[in-house]
Amino acid sequence: MSDTIEKIKCLIIGSGPAGYTAAIYASRADMNPVLYTGMEPGGQLTTTTEVDNFPGYPEGIDGPTMMMQLQAQAERFGTQVRIGLATAVEFSKEVGGWHKVIIDGSKEIHAQTVIVSTGATAKYLGLPSEQKLRGGGVSACAVCDGFFYKNQDVAIVGAGDTAAEEATYLANICKSVTMLVRKDTFRASKAMVHRVENTPNITVHFNSEIDEVLGDDVVEGIRMVNNQTGEKKEVAVTGLFIAIGHKPNTDIFKGQLEMDETGYLITQGKTTKTNIPGVFACGDVQDKEYRQAITAAGTGCMSALDAERYLATLE
Numbered sequence: 001m002s003d004t005i006e007k008i009k010c011l012i013i014g015s016g017p018a019g020y021t022a023a024i025y026a027s028r029a030d031m032n033p034v035l036y037t038g039m040e041p042g043g044q045l046t047t048t049t050e051v052d053n054f055p056g057y058p059e060g061i062d063g064p065t066m067m068m069q070l071q072a073q074a075e076r077f078g079t080q081v082r083i084g085l086a087t088a089v090e091f092s093k094e095v096g097g098w099h100k101v102i103i104d105g106s107k108e109i110h111a112q113t114v115i116v117s118t119g120a121t122a123k124y125l126g127l128p129s130e131q132k133l134r135g136g137g138v139s140a141c142a143v144c145d146g147f148f149y150k151n152q153d154v155a156i157v158g159a160g161d162t163a164a165e166e167a168t169y170l171a172n173i174c175k176s177v178t179m180l181v182r183k184d185t186f187r188a189s190k191a192m193v194h195r196v197e198n199t200p201n202i203t204v205h206f207n208s209e210i211d212e213v214l215g216d217d218v219v220e221g222i223r224m225v226n227n228q229t230g231e232k233k234e235v236a237v238t239g240l241f242i243a244i245g246h247k248p249n250t251d252i253f254k255g256q257l258e259m260d261e262t263g264y265l266i267t268q269g270k271t272t273k274t275n276i277p278g279v280f281a282c283g284d285v286q287d288k289e290y291r292q293a294i295t296a297a298g299t300g301c302m303s304a305l306d307a308e309r310y311l312a313t314l315e
């Protein structure tokens with residue numbers, strides 16, 4: 001463990017749209033924030049080519065460029081952006097207490113306020129062909145990327161409420177939606193299943209999994225397999241959406257911050273306050289509903305304002 005403890009006003013954990021927006025606001029409010037990027041500098045948007053729905057980019061922008069611009073904007077006002085991973089935390093339950101955060105297992109930071117913006121990780125199937133075509137037609141976000149497949153044939157994998165909702169969303173835009181459900185029944189609520197069943201251009205295949213995603217540089221189809229009979233079938237599609245869930249990046253906060261049964265952090269009312277005074281959460285780590293860059297940025301702004309107000313009450 002390091003023998004030099006760094007004491008700061010504001011620590012931001014995570015470098016997605018939520019973290020960088022929090023950093024822009026916190027640095028402009030003279031909170032001298034230090035931001036740690038984690039393993040994925042720039043966050044989830046660095047895994048996508050085209051972001052078309054973030055306001056202010058009329059021609060769209062590619063994800064990595066947008067995130068470099070957000071970083072530059074945060075640095076312009078004095079945010080210290082550092083490469084590093086928060087590996088352990090020990091939060092004070094006292095109002096005004098110092099929060100201890102360990103970076104990369106050795107460096108110790110004591111912060112008056114901590115903004116948690118560690119996001120969530122989309123789950124994928126893990127097939128090599130799927131990984132190869134991520135960004136080339138394989139996507140984990142129908143609301144983000146569905147538009148690119150307007151009037152085209154697409155497929156979606158998943159059985160829960162999100163999958164059902166995304167399938168009906170895609171059905172509005174696309175020509176046809178082939179939906180693969182691994183078991184012989186949906187996990188989604190009855191209402192959502194009803195919506196899927198009543199959407200004529202969705203075809204549901206139960207007991208079905210992806211055997212391989214077809215295509216060299218872009219998705220050209222899927223080969224699906226019936227896991228009961230072993231029968232394989234190829235379907236021509238240009239897009240494949242994986243809707244099998246997200247994992248919030250909250251392992252290090254277990255036992256410290258209140259979270260729901262799936263690990264999403266719980267915030268109080270319309271604020272970004274957690275159960276610990278001086279610790280705030282923003283972005284996808286506390287939002288399983290909307291999961292968009294703009295909503296992450298919005299709550300990032302809120303968390304910096306909440307942190308600033310908290311610091312003001314200490315003075």
Ligand SMILES: Cc1cc2nc3c(=O)[nH]c(=O)nc-3n(C[C@H](O)[C@H](O)[C@H](O)COP(=O)(O)OP(=O)(O)OC[C@H]3O[C@@H](n4cnc5c(N)ncnc54)[C@H](O)[C@@H]3O)c2cc1C
Pocket residue numbers: 013014015016017018019036037038039040041042043044045047048050051052053054084085086087117118119120121122139140141144145249252282283284285291292293294296
């Ligand atoms: C393929 C894909 C395409 C998408 N396209 C769009 C789109 O077009 N438009 C749109 O609005 N949204 C899109 N989204 C959703 C959008 O990316 C997310 O909603 C948004 O990035 C969430 O921002 P965030 O800041 O909460 O977290 P994230 O972007 O998930 O960033 C989390 C950050 O936390 C860091 N981190 C995690 N753990 C630690 C730790 N222990 N210590 C330090 N740092 C840590 C990570 O390194 C990362 O930098 C897309 C998502 C995906 C997967």
